[in-house]
Amino acid sequence: MGKTTAEKIFDAHTVDRPFGDITVIRLDAVFCHEITTPIAINDLVKRGKDRVFDPDKIKVVIDHVTPAKDSKTAMQGKILRDWARRNHIKDFFDIGRNGVCHALFPEKGFARPGYTIIMGDSHTCTHGAFGAFAAGVGTTDLEVGILKGVCAFHYPKSIKININGRLKKGVYAKDVILSIIGKMGVNGATNKVIEFTGNVVDDMAMEERMTLCNMAVEAGATCGICYPDMTTVSYLWEFIKGDYLSTEAALEDYQQFRADPDALYDNIIGLDVSSLEPQMTYGFKPDQVKPVSEMAGLPVDQVYIGSCTNGRLEDLRIAARVLKGNRISDSVRAIVSPATPKIYNEALQEGIIGIFMDAGFCVTNPTCGACLGMSNGVLADGEVCASTTNRNFNGRMGKGGMVHLMSPATAAASAITGFITNSALFEKIGG
Amino acid sequence: MKNFSGNVLFLDRSDINTDEIIPAKYLTENSKEALKPYLLEDLVLKGFDPRKDISGKHVVVTRGNFGCGSSREHAPWAFEVNDINMVIGEGFARIFKQNMFNCGMMAVELSPDTIDHIFKTCGGKATTIETDFGSQCMIIRADGFEEKIVFSISGFDKALVEKGGWVEYADLNY
Numbered sequence: 137m138g139k140t141t142a143e144k145i146f147d148a149h150t151v152d153r154p155f156g157d158i159t160v161i162r163l164d165a166v167f168c169h170e171i172t173t174p175i176a177i178n179d180l181v182k183r184g185k186d187r188v189f190d191p192d193k194i195k196v197v198i199d200h201v202t203p204a205k206d207s208k209t210a211m212q213g214k215i216l217r218d219w220a221r222r223n224h225i226k227d228f229f230d231i232g233r234n235g236v237c238h239a240l241f242p243e244k245g246f247a248r249p250g251y252t253i254i255m256g257d258s259h260t261c262t263h264g265a266f267g268a269f270a271a272g273v274g275t276t277d278l279e280v281g282i283l284k285g286v287c288a289f290h291y292p293k294s295i296k297i298n299i300n301g302r303l304k305k306g307v308y309a310k311d312v313i314l315s316i317i318g319k320m321g322v323n324g325a326t327n328k329v330i331e332f333t334g335n336v337v338d339d340m341a342m343e344e345r346m347t348l349c350n351m352a353v354e355a356g357a358t359c360g361i362c363y364p365d366m367t368t369v370s371y372l373w374e375f376i377k378g379d380y381l382s383t384e385a386a387l388e389d390y391q392q393f394r395a396d397p398d399a400l401y402d403n404i405i406g407l408d409v410s411s412l413e414p415q416m417t418y419g420f421k422p423d424q425v426k427p428v429s430e431m432a433g434l435p436v437d438q439v440y441i442g443s444c445t446n447g448r449l450e451d452l453r454i455a456a457r458v459l460k461g462n463r464i465s466d467s468v469r470a471i472v473s474p475a476t477p478k479i480y481n482e483a484l485q486e487g488i489i490g491i492f493m494d495a496g497f498c499v500t501n502p503t504c505g506a507c508l509g510m511s512n513g514v515l516a517d518g519e520v521c522a523s524t525t526n527r528n529f530n531g532r533m534g535k536g537g538m539v540h541l542m543s544p545a546t547a548a549a550s551a552i553t554g555f556i557t558n559s560a561l562f563e564k565i566g567g
Numbered sequence: 568m569k570n571f572s573g574n575v576l577f578l579d580r581s582d583i584n585t586d587e588i589i590p591a592k593y594l595t596e597n598s599k600e601a602l603k604p605y606l607l608e609d610l611v612l613k614g615f616d617p618r619k620d621i622s623g624k625h626v627v628v629t630r631g632n633f634g635c636g637s638s639r640e641h642a643p644w645a646f647e648v649n650d651i652n653m654v655i656g657e658g659f660a661r662i663f664k665q666n667m668f669n670c671g672m673m674a675v676e677l678s679p680d681t682i683d684h685i686f687k688t689c690g691g692k693a694t695t696i697e698t699d700f701g702s703q704c705m706i707i708r709a710d711g712f713e714e715k716i717v718f719s720i721s722g723f724d725k726a727l728v729e730k731g732g733w734v735e736y737a738d739l740n741y
Contacts, residue, residue, distance in 0.1 A: 151741065152740070152741070154723060154726075154740070155721060155722035155723035155726065156721060156722060156723070158721070158722075158723040160741065171594050171595075171639075172594075172638065172639065172640070174597055175597060175598075175599070175640075178597065179734070183734070185738075200594075201595070206595070208595040208596065208597070209595050211597060212595060212597065215597070256638055256640075257638055258636065258637050258638040258662060260638075272638040272662055273638060273662060273665070274638055274639070274640035274643075274662055274665065274666035274669060275640040275666075276640060276666065276669035276670060276732060276733050276734060277665065277666075277669060277733065279734055280733055280734055280737040283734075283737075283738075284737055284738075284741045286737065286741050288723070288733070322582055322632060322635055323581075323582070323631060323632040323635070323658070326632065326658065326660060326661060327661050356632065356635065356660060356661070358661055421582060508586075508591040508637070509590070509591055509592060510591055510592060510594070510595075527586070527636060527637075529584050529586040529587065529636060530586070530587065530609060530611060531586060531587070531590055531609040532586055532591075535590070535609065
């Protein structure tokens with residue numbers, strides 16, 4: 137019997153099978169940010185175990201509230217900073233070099249095919265785009281990961297989603313994943329890994345694959361996975377060129393993590409996306425999804441473009457194509473947060489930041505802040521936000537606020553008009 | 568081992584997420600105790616008032632996919648500091664469930680029919696649950712009603728509860 141990608145990765149990392157299908161795996165990387173790590177650090181100190189299993193495998197960033205907004209968030213940063221220093225963790229990204237973890241760490245080459253990765257953040261599933269097993273965990277799992285370099289999971293069961301066809305103009309990876317979550321439900325993949333395959337995924341850039349995998353957890357999935365291919369190798373080449381003689385050699389090595397054709401799945405879902413329209417959410421759950429056309433005309437107070445879902449360069453390019461030559465409506469305020477300093481800088485060089493500013497956007501530093509209502513764009517009671525983020529829970533971006541999830545194109549078009557708008561109205565032909 | 572018996576708090580809705588259990592704005596706290604006043608603050612549920620209905624409760628009974636969303640372990644901690652160490656439901660989001668057992672707490676799954684039966688017979692009444700961890704059963708009592716319910720948790724989850732959590736277990740074994 138063949139194996140899925142997650143099974144192959146688990147089999148290569150198994151340390152122990154203590155009970156039934158519980159599998160303790162060795163970790164290739166432990167990612168940390170300032171919201172879920174400090175309590176783990178404090179606990180390790182309290183236990184007299186203030187050490188790390190391998191400082192080179194721990195990657196640390198301050199990203200949720202940065203710059204610090206008050207004494208408490210400043211202390212979270214300080215606990216993380218001091219800990220990284222005394223444990224000789226060299227990959228620590230402080231303000232000026234920091235960005236949204238799930239955009240920054242891939243950009244640094246920290247996610248690789250076949251890797252096992254945990255982080256105290258549910259959107260860690262993003263890194264599965266590289267053919268890795270990457271899972272969000274709580275602070276206790278994180279603490280053990282930091283100390284021992286292991287984590288326990290049920291042996292993975294997988295669902296395969298074959299995405300085929302040809303996306304229409306103005307329809308993006310975000311629309312695809314929203315439509316998938318709408319069909320599966322918020323509980324449709326609980327305790328499962330989702331393998332995203334098919335010609336649409338094959339044609340996607342790494343950024344789009346990350347958008348897809350990022351929201352796997354919104355269907356309950358442990359991880360979203362895309363098979364490593366030449367797109368993966370090209371993205372990682374600057375980091376792996378010392379390890380392989382050629383890109384072909386790297387690809388051949390990474391192919392070992394592709395699922396076998398006779399692998400066993402809990403479910404295989406086929407999806408033709410050729411007729412898919414732009415999608416968005418309408419309620420307080422990510423599976424409450426409708427075509428944008430059915431929501432068109434709904435007024436919005438704030439537009440937010442950014443986050444680990446859609447704050448990457450290609451997302452900003454798409455939004456800028458819609459915005460170019462337009463100004464946002466007087467009835468909205470609009471915020472863009474490039475997800476990393478590199479993205480910010482490249483957007484600046486390409487003139488994209490200029491387009492956002494000419495349109496009337498506020499350009500903020502890279503941070504997760506607004507997405508979870510912590511800083512940099514919190515909603516007031518009764519306000520509505522058109523957002524490129526991944527969660528529309530009640531109160532998510534601020535108590536009493538309503539969040540509608542959508543693609544950067546739809547968000548940008550909605551900023552121009554002040555109400556939910558299909559981007560087809562503004563997208564430049566061949567732009 | 569923690570206490571898994573006491574008065575029941577009914578939360579009659581599926582998909583209650585961790586933002587509703589503890590909003591993100593409180594994640595800047597560096598102690599578990601500081602989360603105590605904010606448990607379920609953003610949960611909008613007919614007839615539920617977090618300021619009045621949490622005090623004195625030790626067990627939560629809810630529906631499906633409880634604890635979905637963010638990985639924040641602040642969600643189990645917010646229950647723990649309010650002396651609630653057990654949540655019973657049809658099912659749980661993976662990370663929330665693991666976090667509960669990692670803290671030596673319990674997330675117990677019962678069939679949708681059993682959960683529905685509990686809501687129908689006990690919902691809205693003063694209800695208590697007495698848990699016998701060793702024999703994996705509980706007695707539910709409300710207004711003259713009494714029923715024994717058998718539950719099942721995995722060997723790993725049982726070991727975590729007995730050891731007091733995953734840090735203790737992993738430290739001993741790895």
